[in-house]
Amino acid sequence: MAQVEATTERIITARPEDVFDALADYSGTREKVLSEHFSEYEVREGGDGEGTLVHWKLQATSKRVRDCLLEVSEPTDGELVEKDRNSSMVTTWRVTPAGEGKARVAVSSVWNGAGGIGGFFEKTFAPKGLARIYDAVLDKLAAEVEK
Numbered sequence: 836m837a838q839v840e841a842t843t844e845r846i847i848t849a850r851p852e853d854v855f856d857a858l859a860d861y862s863g864t865r866e867k868v869l870s871e872h873f874s875e876y877e878v879r880e881g882g883d884g885e886g887t888l889v890h891w892k893l894q895a896t897s898k899r900v901r902d903c904l905l906e907v908s909e910p911t912d913g914e915l916v917e918k919d920r921n922s923s924m925v926t927t928w929r930v931t932p933a934g935e936g937k938a939r940v941a942v943s944s945v946w947n948g949a950g951g952i953g954g955f956f957e958k959t960f961a962p963k964g965l966a967r968i969y970d971a972v973l974d975k976l977a978a979e980v981e982k
Contacts, residue, residue, distance in 0.1 A: 839948040841965035844941035845973040849980040851938035855913055855930040857980050858940075859884035868979055870971035885909040889917075895964055923947040940976065942969045 847854050857864040862882030869876065874892045881887035887907040894900050903924070905917040915928040924946040933939040944965055 837948050838945055839961055840943060840945045841962035841969070842941065842943040843966040843969045843973065844939060845970070845977065846933050847938050847940055847973075847977045847980060848936060849938055849977075850936060851913065851930050851932050854938040854940060854976070854980050855915075857976060858928055858930065859887075859907075859909075859915055861887045861889050861907065864979060865889075868972055868975040870968055870975065872968045872971070879904075881907070884915065893968075895961070895968070940973060942973070944969075 860883060862878050866876045869891070872894050874894065875890065877890045879888045879890055885908055888904065889907065890904050892900055892902055902921055904920040906920060908916045908918070910916055913930045917926040919925070924944055926942065926944040929941045931939050
């Protein structure tokens with residue numbers, strides 16, 4: 836099994852603190868900024884950053900649906916880490932300053948991919964597909980915080 840990684844980032848015209856607060860607001864803003872690839876969203880514990888337990892289904896392709904149960908931590912300032920209890924996937928959101936009144940939001944997901952020919956195709960195509968999904972989330976996040 837090879838490790839697979841998908842990454843993307845965006846500059847958002849808003850204060851980094853406001854962008855981070857929106858991302859960490861699982862009981863409000865986060866559900867609003869998810870794309871149509873996410874369904875069955877439910878906050879099961881917490882709801883604001885560290886200590887949150889959130890569930891959703893992620894439809895990566897027409898045939899591939901992940902049932903995600905994510906534990907949220909904040910290991911460093913400006914960083915949210917979502918560890919999936921149902922798989923090896925770990926998604927890290929980093930919000931850093933990008934100039935006056937701007938924030939750079941980078942998102943990276945890593946997981947243990949399949950072996951064999953299936954693993955080859957997963958490693959080749961999954962990162963691009965997941966990056967497109969997170970690009971859509973970042974578009975909606977920008978629209979939400981740049982109001």
